[in-house]
Amino acid sequence: MIAPSFHAVAAMLLAAAMFYAFAKGKLQVEIISLLVIGSIALFLYIAPLPGDDRYAGLELAFRGFGHYALVTICSLMILGRGLVVTGALDPAARTLNNVWKYNKQVGLLVTLVLCLFMSMIINDTPVLVLMIPIMAKLAMKGGIPASKTLIPVNSAILIGGMATTIGTSTNLLVVSLATDLGMDPIGVFQFTPIVLIAALFALPYMWLVMPRLLPDNTATVAQETRTFMAKLRLDPSSQMLGKNEGELSLVLPKDVKYVLPSEQNGVIGRRVHLEGPYEALQESARKLGASLAPAWLLAKIRNDSERSGDDLIVAEMIVAPDSRLIGLTPQTAGLEGVALLGIHQARRPLGETRPERIDTAIAEGDVLLMMGLDVDLKAFASNEGLLMLEGGQEVVRSAKAPLAAVIMLGAVGLASVGLVPIAISALAGAILMFATGCVRFDRVGRALSAKVIVLVAASIALGQFVLVSGAAEWLGQLLAMGLRYLPAAGVLAAIMVFVTILTNFASNTTAAAVGTPIAFSLANTLGLPAEPLILAVLFGCNLCYATPVAYQTNMMIMAEGDYNFGDYLRSGIPLVAIMVVALSVLLVIHYGI
Structure with missing residues (x-):
């Protein structure tokens, strides 16, 4: 076997350094990603690849920022943001509440299945953002403790995310890199049946076994809900x-x-x-056909929001000792420009004479639930002697929820039937989200993640460097020496496990960037079709259940469930094993290898 070239060694060392930096976690992801891009650009400027000039390396290093995969990922983030801010996902949340009232175990099963299917077309993170408060509320109402449900729900979301090319940004990255390598484009739902059949083997484990392996941390994470x-x-x-x-x-x-x-x-x-609680009051108003403030005032505030382009905010404010409102009732307070939705009375343990009604006089320490534009709320708090608490939430633009859902379904549908590439349909959908006001242009920063953008750009650059330097071919030949005697299912399982290890201890995007060209080269060496090996990489990148650092959604639930590292290992490793075996066998059967 021929020794790797100088550039191939440099590419492998850079990939190893990137993995090590991610695993250590001392530097931010954005910093590591930019250092990788800069290192490639500088190295190839000083030592160009054979046949290239110095500026070819600069083009390779920064190619990721203009790559269609990154454009698609950003467009899908905007589409997902549109579904969240318009409340288009709220009907699914209400359905889950009704099912859990009927039976806890049936409720958990329905939740897992619903999350799995939702994450097939919506990015994993917005789905989990929706589910975290739902599972916490269900636990508080006597359901299964959130610490026993959040990891299973997150696992179901991750499995659903691997079922389509648009389920996660990593899937798009793998498919885009494979297309750049010369493989035929993979359709949005081309490998969905394989994942769904594998999910049938994983679902009983997530539903019946995984909750038993997780602790009951109810007392640790329980918080008093203000009424x-x-x-x-x-x-x-x-x-x-x-x-x-x-x-x-x-x-x-x-x-x-x-x-x-x-x-x-x-x-x-x-x-x-x-x-x-505020959420219960909202639900009551919806069911009764009512409002929490005068209809004319809410209409005025919403018109001001539309005219200014600013979002409406609901915030809690504490009445300070010097507030003008003390002793006044909501009717006599003369509130302007903001709406009072509710009051939480600060009841004294002795000598309290106020009746527990919203029409009674406001007192020091009361918490007012206010809605309005952010600038108006801050001015109101300053003028009236109120302390505005952190954690205000945006009011969903529910009137645009059907429109946001139609735009998302249209973007996915056009790509799934092959009428247009997903990059075009997703970009068109994002533009429509802006044009229709489902997502406001000045709020686009909340939809896009700078970390994801630079990470994807760096991963594309690293993947190209690994390929053109000859590192992918050399590593593919090295792996082929050890895998040539294995059956096809063993080869696929080995690739999946290799990528899974990188994913769980480093980054799934960089694992995709390195694993994709290696798998493509390995397919040529072993004489196997490239597509199942590329899918093995894609699947391996999504098997990120075993550590909290493997994926951002794993980190999001860590505090909510008060989990430790061992909880992920104990519940995640068996699920990884189930999925590796099932997916490897199904790939062999599907492709007849």
Whole structure:
């Protein structure tokens, strides 16, 4: 076997250094990625590849920033952001709540299946962002502890994400690199059946076994949910008008208390007083056809939001000792430009005389739930002597939810039937999200991740360097010497395990960048079709269940479930083994090798 060239050795050393830097975690991902790009550019400028001039190396190093894979990934981030900010995913959340009320175990199964299918067309991170608060609320209401459900839910999302080319940015990267190497383009749903069949073997483990391997950290992560007193104003067209209290109790969430004004004599009129968490109050307003503030005021605030292009924010504010509002009621406070949605009363342990109603006088220490534009909320807090708490949330633009869903389905549908490449349909969908106001252009920074952008660009550059330097061919020949006596399923499993190890202890994008050209070269050496080996790399990059650093969603649930490193290892390694065996056998059967 011929020794690797000088450039091949440099490429392998740079890849190893990148993996080591990611595994150590002392530098930020963005810094490591930019250092890799700069190292390639500088090295190839000083020592150009045979037959190239000094500037060819610069083009190779920075090619990733203009690569269509990066454009597609950014477009899909914007599409996912549109679904989140318009509340298009809320119906799925409400469906899960209803199923969990029926049966916990059935609820967990339905949750896993729903997450798996949602993440096939929506990036993994937005799906998990939706699921974390849902699982936490279900646990607080007597469901399965969140620490026993978040890792299984995250695993289901990761499996769904590997089922299509658009499920994760890593999938797009692998497919794009393979296309650059000369392989025929892989369709959006081309390998979906393989993953779904493998998921049938993994699902019983995630549903029945994985929760038993995880601790019950309820006491550690449990947090008190603040409740607010609110006044619902029913729309004249509400179907609840004129009904009795028994019918009202059947409609409202269980964690909401209600009081009808005495003059209504037990019959629902235009006003209903409630007390409960903000999310439950929102759900109550939706079910009753009502609003938490005067309709004319909400319409004015929303018009101001549309006119200015700024998002509406819901924030909590504490009444300070010098506040003008102390002693005033919501009716006499003279609030302008912002809407009061609810009040959490600071009850004194002794000498409290205020009735627990939203119409009573405001006192020091009360928490006001306010909605408005960010600039108006800050001005209101400053002028009225209030302390604005951190953690305000954007109000979803629910009127645009159907439009956002149609745009996403159109972008995916056009690519899935082969009418246009996914890069074109995703870019068109992102433009439509901007044009229709589903995503505001000045908020695009919240949709795009700088870390992902530079990481993908660096991975593309590194993958190209590994290929053109001859490192991929040399490593492929080295692997072929050890794998030539294995059956095809063994070869695929070995590739998958190799990439999985890199993914779980470094980065899945860099594992994809290095593994894809190696697999392509290995296919030529062993005389095997390239596509199943490339898919083995793609699958291996997604088998990131065994460590918290393997993928960003793993880190997102770590604090929420109070997990430690051992929890991921104990529950993740068996799932990796199940998926490697199932996927390897299915690839052999599907491709007849």
